[in-house]
Amino acid sequence: MSKSLSLLFAVSSVILLILTGASLSYRQPWLALLFIVLYIFMVGAGFIVKAKIRRKQQND
Template structure:
C-alpha cells in the first residue's frame, strides 16, 4: 500500500474515532454509527492492503 493511501486511511480512521468520542456525550445512536463506520474504514484498509500484496509477483 502506498504511503499516501495509508496516510489517508489513518487520518480518516482517527477523525472518525474523534467524532465517535464527541458523539458519545450527545447521542448514543450517533456514537454507535460512528463506531461502526470507524471499524468499516479500518477493515477496508486491511482488505485493500491484502489485495495489493496478493497482486505483487513473487520474487
C-alpha cells in the same frame, strides 16, 4: 500499500474516533454507534486493500 493511501486510512479512522467521542459528549449514543461501525468498516477496508495490493504484487 503506498504511504499516501495508508495515511488516508489512518487519518479517516482517527477522525471517526474523534467524531465518536464528540457524539458521546453531546449525548448522542446512536450517532456514536454509527461512527464506531463506520470506524470498523474503515479499518477493515484498509486491511482488505492492503491484502489485495500485496497479492497483486506477488503475482507480478
